[in-house]
Amino acid sequence: MELDRMKAQAGQALAALLPRLGKYKYALIVLLVGILLLYAGGGARDRPEDSPTPQDGAAQAFDLAAFQAELEEKLGKIAGIGRVELMLSLDETGEAVYASNVRAAENGGESGSYESTLSTVSDGSYGEQPVRIKETCPTFRGAVVLCDGAGQSGVRLAVTDAVGAVCGLGADRISVIQMGQD
Numbered sequence: 001m002e003l004d005r006m007k008a009q010a011g012q013a014l015a016a017l018l019p020r021l022g023k024y025k026y027a028l029i030v031l032l033v034g035i036l037l038l039y040a041g042g043g044a045r046d047r048p049e050d051s052p053t054p055q056d057g058a059a060q061a062f063d064l065a066a067f068q069a070e071l072e073e074k075l076g077k078i079a080g081i082g083r084v085e086l087m088l089s090l091d092e093t094g095e096a097v098y099a100s101n102v103r104a105a106e107n108g109g110e111s112g113s114y115e116s117t118l119s120t121v122s123d124g125s126y127g128e129q130p131v132r133i134k135e136t137c138p139t140f141r142g143a144v145v146l147c148d149g150a151g152q153s154g155v156r157l158a159v160t161d162a163v164g165a166v167c168g169l170g171a172d173r174i175s176v177i178q179m180g181q182d
Contacts, residue, residue, distance in 0.1 A: 062094045067088070068088055071163070071166060075159060078149075079158075080149040080152055081147050082179070084146070086143065088140055089141040089142050090138050090141060091140060092138060093138050095136050096135045098118055098131060098132055100118050101116065101118075102115070102116045118130050143163050147159065147176065147179055150177055150178040150179065151178050159176045
């Protein structure tokens, strides 16, 4: 009974307000419907299974072989390149830095020893995950590209530009060499 009365009052108030709004009435209706949908719930925050689950550092580690294979595939699509083989060398691998709690050890002496523990955060029902402060990407030392089309200067330039753009290398660190006949 009370709910029906409130609905009727809301309908009367809306009917009285709509003629006064003129050209903005449809925009206001859309806005109100959006607010009601947000208020009613059903957002992504209610469904943790839709959110990506955090993975451990080993699963996110850089895979050089997969990276090389993908880059070889992309280079193979350059016009006039022919067969392609690629070798990349890493200067540094990527690393992850995790937060830690450091405190002075209580052993009674003044030796200055410290105790460190890895900081973790609870992620709901999935357990605890370490707190990652930063993650660095691997840096490349150089690249060697063997291809059939290396005799053409346009192909050499395209390959050098592509490898340089993807790996962050200068042209002086990329060698494009004509592939021999098998």
